[in-house]
Structure formats: structure tokens, C-alpha cells
Amino acid sequence: MKAVGYVEPGAIAREDALLDVTIAEPVPGPRDLLVRVKAVSVNPVDVKVRASTAAPDCRPKILGWDAAGIVEAVGSDVTLFKPGDEVFYAGDISRPGTNAELHLVDERIVGHKPRTLDWAEAAVLPLTAITAWELLFDRLRVSQRGAGNGAGQGTLLVIGGAGGVGSILIQLARQLTGLTVIATASRSETAAWVRRMGAHHVVDHSRPLPEQLTALGLPEVEYVASLTASDHYLPILPQIVAAQGYVALIDDPASFDIVSLKRKAITVSWEFMFARPLFATADMIEQHHLLDEVSRLVDQGVLGTTLCDAPEPLTAANLRRAHALLESGQSIGKIALVSATQ
Incomplete structure (x- = not known):
């Protein structure tokens, strides 16, 4: 064949x-x-x-x-x-x-x-839907609407929102949970795409994120999905993730200092759909x-x-x-x- x-x-x-x-x-x-x-x-x-x-x-x-x-x-x-x-x-x-x-x-x-x-x-x-579903509901432990206490309240930051996983993750979070969804994008066409997928807010990942989140009135988020370039964003996680928050990654950072997340008791998970x-x-x-x-x-x-x-x-x-x-x-x-x- x-x-x-x-x-x-x-x-x-x-x-x-x-x-x-x-x-x-x-x-x-x-x-x-x-x-x-x-x-x-x-x-x-x-x-x-x-x-x-x-x-x-x-x-x-x-x-x-x-x-x-x-x-x-x-x-x-x-x-x-x-x-x-x-x-x-x-x-x-x-x-x-x-x-x-x-x-x-x-x-x-x-x-x-x-x-x-x-x-x-x-x-x-399939691959991105499985990844996004497992990341959102299994790794970040977000509840779906009607599935018990919490029902997915809080804020989700999607780093790399215009990619394959980000595109379906935004839809799942917007349609099946009560989360406020913030997605990163740096070009006009990618910003338009993530808004089309359902993001409530878009921030530019080519500029410092903490200042942009603060400008939205959301200086800390309960959930972070780091889908790309995690090496670059790991240093700011202790600042932008709320105490007892959750972070899930799908890529492979060269190094990862999780000790910096201890003070806020942040839970870190990897999602690997295979x-x-x-x-x-x-x-x-x-x-x-x-x-x-x-x-x-x-x-x-x-x-x-x-x-x-x-x-x-x-x-x-x-x-x-x-x-x-x-x-x-x-x-x-x-x-x-x-x-x-x-």
C-alpha cells in the first residue's frame, strides 16, 4: 500500500x-x-x-x-x-x-x-481534543457545568492559544465550564482566531504578561495551560498563579524549578495523551x-x-x-x- x-x-x-x-x-x-x-x-x-x-x-x-x-x-x-x-x-x-x-x-x-x-x-x-480534554478536566481538575461543586469557576490562562491544542482547549473551557478564558496571541490574525474560538480576553505573549493581566483586573489566575515555550514563562508563574492554583504543561522545558511554586502550594502536571x-x-x-x-x-x-x-x-x-x-x-x-x- x-x-x-x-x-x-x-x-x-x-x-x-x-x-x-x-x-x-x-x-x-x-x-x-x-x-x-x-x-x-x-x-x-x-x-x-x-x-x-x-x-x-x-x-x-x-x-x-x-x-x-x-x-x-x-x-x-x-x-x-x-x-x-x-x-x-x-x-x-x-x-x-x-x-x-x-x-x-x-x-x-x-x-x-x-x-x-x-x-x-x-x-x-482527535489528538488535540484528547490532549485538551485530559489537560482541562484531569490535570487541571476543572469541573464541568453541572458536575458538582465549583463548576469550573475562576480564570484560565492559555499560553499558545492559536495552536491546535489551544484552539480546542479554549472551546472546551468556554462551552463546558464557567471559567473566564484568557489566551495569548501576538499577531492580529491569531488574536482574531482565539477570539473566534471563544476567548474572553487576549494578551500579547511578546510583551510582559503580568502587567497585561493586571490591566484586565486579573493579576492572578487559578489555572494555567502552558502549551508552548514553557521555558520562557516558568519564571513568572509564581507571580501570576493564585495560591493553590494549577499549572499543566504539554511541552518539554529544558529545566523546571518547581521549588519556586511551593510557597503558593501550586499543583503542576504534565499532559501526554499517548x-x-x-x-x-x-x-x-x-x-x-x-x-x-x-x-x-x-x-x-x-x-x-x-x-x-x-x-x-x-x-x-x-x-x-x-x-x-x-x-x-x-x-x-x-x-x-x-x-x-x-
């Missing part, structure tokens, strides 16, 4: 950074779905892996951890799906990725595709339930796609351009590519 992969890690500017390749069709295991991929998306994890991880035994390594497609076959123990079902999912970073005609994925981390979205609009959601499938946790199926709930909310008009630009066909050349755009830091929302054989 056709796929896009790489053999040698390195810079995206190389012609062989990503290649059109032919690989064997996969065979589903007991809990696997064999999915005919209709569209995929690109995430920072693709860039990180491609730039630094060697391909096994000089065989092409297939990236891609977002897909929407049709179930073509199921494993012997599958109970949640059947052939013909339309699905969307992120997958498992320890297995081959979605940038191929056919893909295997454990049914427990797959959701039913939103009926109201096309393939590309759906494909951009943890459940990577370690086959007992609650792995929660990602299936989560994606089905996201699908329901999309079909009800509560949440929207974060696709920004019209998708291109899934080829090595187009995927190289998508990686380059993501690396530039100038992308807004999510990028999708559609199957070249549709």
Missing part, C-alpha cells in the same frame, strides 16, 4: 525528509481496527519524531497521529465497531502512524466520526468515550473544527510543506491532508 515516511531523521528542507513509499498492508490484532484512511492531520509530535528518531532497520518510519476514515476490517475481540463505521482517532505513538492508505488502531482509543464534519474537518480534532495507549492503562477506553463525547458536542454545534486552511492531498511533497509550516511557528489551528486515492 502507499504511505509517506522517512528513513533518515533530520531537517525538513531535505528532499528526502519525507518520501512516498510502498509498504505491506497491516493485519489487525484481536482489539484492532483496520481503517481505510480518508484524511490525516499534522502535530508537533510528527516534527519532533521526524527530526530526531531513527527509522527501525532502515525501513520507512510512518508518522501521523490523527486520522479520520472507514473501518475496513476488525480483530477477533472487537466489540465497539464494525466494518463500514466512520471513525476518528489519534492512535498510539509506539505503533506505525496514520500517513498511509490503511492503518491499525486499538478500538479503545477510537471514536465515531462527527456526522456533521467532512473527513479533513474531523481528522484535525500515556494511556503507550502503557495500556486500565482506563485506556476513556479515550474512546472522550472522542465519542467530542463527536456528540460537534454534531450539536457546541464545538467546531479547528481546521484553518483547505486540505491538500497526502503526498510527501505536501506533507513536507505542512511540517515546514508547523516548524515556522506561523500556523494557526490545524493542518489536514486528504487521501490521494479518494
Whole structure:
């Protein structure tokens, strides 16, 4: 089958950074779905892996951890799906990725595709929706409306609001909680985007944040989602996070002095949406339930796609351009590519 992969890690500017390749069709295991991929998306994890991880035994390594497609076959123990079902999912970073005609994925981390979205609009959601949902409700411990005391009161600062995770996190916080949402953005187009996603306030991350928060009348916030450049913002957290507040990160700061957060008893968590499938946790199926709930909310008009630009066909050349755009830091929302054989 056709796929896009790489053999040698390195810079995206190389012609062989990503290649059109032919690989064997996969065979589903007991809990696997064999999915005919209709569209995929690109995430920072693709860039990180491609730039630094060697391909096994000089065989092409297939990236891609977002897909929407049709179930073509199921494993012997599958109970949640059947052939013909339309699905969307992120997958498992320890297995081959979605940038191929056919893909295997454990049914427990797959959701039913939103009926109201096309393939590309759906494909951009899974990884970022899982990340944002787990970060907001599991790591930051925010309550949804009607889910008990608190119901998500307070203020959430989203650092990196115009990216893929930020775009869906803002929607979740605005639609499902009582939080006041502040998002960072430094360009007019990104500021407009985060407002469209639902941010109550926008602050410019190219300027000092404490002064801007004070000007809003919110010098301290109860919750911080640090989605990018956390190294830069860690020194100001003791100043801007309220006592007994919460901070959640998804990136990899080179160093992190948590001692400075002790005086305010601030809780710090990392969100890594691959943890459940990577370690086959007992609650792995929660990602299936989560994606089905996201699908329901999309079909009800509560949440929207974060696709920004019209998708291109899934080829090595187009995927190289998508990686380059993501690396530039100038992308807004999510990028999708559609199957070249549709």
C-alpha cells in the first residue's frame, strides 16, 4: 500500500525528509481496527519524531497521529465497531502512524466520526481534543457545568492559544465550564482566531504578561495551560498563579524549578495523551468515550473544527510543506491532508 515516511531523521528542507513509499498492508490484532484512511492531520509530535528518531532497520518510519476514515476490517475481540463505521482517532505513538492508505488502531482509543464534519474537518480534532480534554478536566481538575461543586469557576490562562491544542482547549473551557478564558496571541490574525474560538480576553505573549493581566483586573489566575515555550514563562508563574492554583504543561522545558511554586502550594502536571495507549492503562477506553463525547458536542454545534486552511492531498511533497509550516511557528489551528486515492 502507499504511505509517506522517512528513513533518515533530520531537517525538513531535505528532499528526502519525507518520501512516498510502498509498504505491506497491516493485519489487525484481536482489539484492532483496520481503517481505510480518508484524511490525516499534522502535530508537533510528527516534527519532533521526524527530526530526531531513527527509522527501525532502515525501513520507512510512518508518522501521523490523527486520522479520520472507514473501518475496513476488525480483530477477533472487537466489540465497539464494525466494518463500514466512520471513525476518528489519534492512535498510539509506539505503533506505525496514520500517513498511509490503511492503518491499525486499538478500538479503545477510537471514536465515531462527527456526522456533521467532512473527513479533513474531523481528522484535525482527535489528538488535540484528547490532549485538551485530559489537560482541562484531569490535570487541571476543572469541573464541568453541572458536575458538582465549583463548576469550573475562576480564570484560565492559555499560553499558545492559536495552536491546535489551544484552539480546542479554549472551546472546551468556554462551552463546558464557567471559567473566564484568557489566551495569548501576538499577531492580529491569531488574536482574531482565539477570539473566534471563544476567548474572553487576549494578551500579547511578546510583551510582559503580568502587567497585561493586571490591566484586565486579573493579576492572578487559578489555572494555567502552558502549551508552548514553557521555558520562557516558568519564571513568572509564581507571580501570576493564585495560591493553590494549577499549572499543566504539554511541552518539554529544558529545566523546571518547581521549588519556586511551593510557597503558593501550586499543583503542576504534565499532559501526554499517548500515556494511556503507550502503557495500556486500565482506563485506556476513556479515550474512546472522550472522542465519542467530542463527536456528540460537534454534531450539536457546541464545538467546531479547528481546521484553518483547505486540505491538500497526502503526498510527501505536501506533507513536507505542512511540517515546514508547523516548524515556522506561523500556523494557526490545524493542518489536514486528504487521501490521494479518494
